Amino acid sequence: GWAHTLYMAEPSDIVLIAATGAESLTDEIGGILGIPPAAIDAEDADGETHLRLPCNVRLRDTYVVACLGGAGVNRFFVELSLIVSGLRRASAARITAVLPYYAYGRQARKHTSRVPISAADVASLLEEMGVDGVLTLDLHKEEIAGFFSPRCHFASASCxxxxxxxxxxxxxxxxxxxxxxxxxxxxxxxxxxxxxxxxxxxxxxxxxxxxxxxxxxxxxxxxxxxxxxxxxxxxxxxxxxxxxxxxxxxxxxxxxxxxxxxxxxxxxxxxxxxxxxxxxxxxxxxxxxxxxxxxxxxxxxxxxSVPFSVPRDHPVRRKLVVLSAAPVLAHQVAKLARLPPPSLDQMAATFPMTGSFFDQRRSRQLGRSSSSGVVSPLRERAQALHLRAYQEEIGVGGAEGNISDEAEMGSEGSRDADRDADLHADLEACMVDLASCSGPPRSAHDLASLSSG
Known part of the structure; x- marks a missing residue:
């Protein structure tokens, strides 16, 4: 609209912060937008969470990515409230909570007496924290959008x-x-x-x-x-x-x-x-x-949208395909932040940078963004390969689930097994080299050009 015509923000105007459990997804969003994400320095002591903001946020629009789902939802919610409080005290201009999964969304109405409407209570808590906007994906109940006051911008996208x-x-x-x-x-x-x-x-x-x-x-x-x-x-x-x-x-x-x-x-x-x-x-x-x-x-x-793990030898690996929510979220963040739209299509059926080629140990090797705001070239290269996999429409893992270790490819995909193996080898190689190096992040345009090369 007219606001985009009058003013377009630069990636350097935006702060992208990853809460605990959302580091990989935030890295992907940052890679698509050309924004170096920053992970919260958090530690638990005596059952309490102690955290410190990773960078200066004064008068800057801040987007906090938090995956509020699974067994640790309550702990993650408390951490999110502490992050938002820290951002308010640090004079952030505007705070948007990027919540791929809206916690307690299935409790959006009273089915019996003496029970809370928890989805509405979560909305009230988010506003009381000081959140200026909420971005989520595929709500369980559409009426949740009405639980927020006009002061808090609410947006829901779809994967x-x-x-x-x-x-x-x-x-x-x-x-x-x-x-x-x-x-x-x-x-x-x-x-x-x-x-x-x-x-x-x-x-x-x-x-x-x-x-x-x-x-x-x-x-x-x-x-x-x-x-x-x-x-x-x-x-x-x-x-x-x-x-x-x-x-x-x-x-x-x-x-x-x-x-x-x-x-x-x-x-x-x-x-x-x-x-x-x-x-x-x-x-x-x-x-x-x-x-x-x-x-x-x-x-x-x-x-x-919700972190989960599958045992290495579990038979469900042959059936399960995990797509990345990052392209959709990146486009929504760009729209809210008045950034140029990413070059990667938001309908892109890309795979996360975890799963078949990154285990937890090697994910840590890739390194989180440091407090100085730099991104490892290793992760840049992984992101470029990730985008190339989509552009060539290669489903890494072949015709089976993309988190399997040795997927058995069907006859339709076997003729391109060598090309898939080359991509897999490139991804494996990029985990070994440059693990301790750092440098300026590439823009989404640079990543797209690298991937097409």
Whole structure:
């Protein structure tokens, strides 16, 4: 709008801070924007968190990336409040909390008496902390946006277009049908359907996995729980047709994995050829990974909005694909901060800089941004290779989950195994060299030119 015409900010005007657990995602966002991210210097002593801001924030717009999900959500929330307090005391101009997953979002209404509306309480707490804006992804309930006052800017973006592009270009979809697993998921399923239909209409299928048979336009279906008369057990009633088609279950969260397992079973019984599952947020609590591993679902696509770990020998690695939420978040941050739009498409189906090629130990080798505001050239090179993988539409890990150690590539991908191996070798090599070096960060344009080279 007119504000962008009057004034465009520079990356040096912006401070990008990573809370505990969000370092990798913040590094990716910073790499796309050309902003060197800074990690909080935090330590726990006697059960309390002690932290120090990594750089000068006086009169600068500050974006704090915090992953509030999983078992440590309450501890991360307290740390976020301390970070915001420190920024206020340090005279930051404007503070935006970038929360890929909105904690307590499933508690957005009163289902019984004497219970809080926790999603509204989280909104009140964020405002009381001193947060000026909140950026999140794929809310569980749209009414959460109304819990914030006009003083606090609220924005919610979606990773569904990136997931749609991944399945469209990498999975040889045959007559795809998008399935809402419950009535409240229809809106999200419709958004995914629209993205898939747009890709189909535009003929955007230039992947090496594209198939001349995959020409049918996507359709929609829905599963509804139904209790037959005289029976205590609930059955899933299918509204729509899936026989002989690839069914794609679309939801915002995967927690226990039971919904995915039940829906995939019902869809296969109804004649579906294959079942895929897509969710923005992978919480994966308790036995969820085991449930998904033994279920009939072919592939589960999530993002890195919530940090989680998978044991090295776990069979779910063959089914799980983790896409990066960084392109979407980077575009939203650029818009809010009045930065030039990144050169990387926000629909880019990129993979995180963790998983198949970075384990926890080597991630630490890459080095966090120091308090002086420099980024390791090693991470710059990793980011460039990361972007190149997308531009060539190479799904590292082949036709299987992208967090597997030795993915077994199908016949469609085996002819390009050498090219994938070369990319993997480059990524491995970049972890070894220059680990202790530092230098000025590259802009998003420089990264894009490096990756295309």
């Amino acid at each position: 569904q277009p990136a997931a749609a592009r991944y399945l469209h270009t990498q999975r040889q979809l045959r007559r795809p049908v998008v399935v809402a697993p419950h009535a409240s998921g229809v809106t999200l399923a419709k958004a995914f359907f629209d993205s898939l239909a747009e890709l189909h209409a535009s003929g955007d299928g230039g992947s090496r996995f594209a198939s001349p048979r995959a020409g049918a336009a996507p359709t929609l279906a829905m599963l509804l729980p139904h209790k037959a008369s005289g029976s205590e057990r609930r059955h899933l009633e299918l509204i729509g047709e899936v026989r002989g088609q690839d069914a794609i279950i679309v939801d915002d969260i995967i927690d226990s994995g039971k919904t995915i397992a039940r829906c995939s079973e019902a869809l296969l019984e109804a004649g579906a050829a294959r079942v895929f599952a897509v969710a923005t947020h992978g919480i994966f609590s308790e036995e969820s990974l085991r449930i998904i591993a033994v279920s009939d679902v072919t592939t589960v696509v999530v993002t890195n």
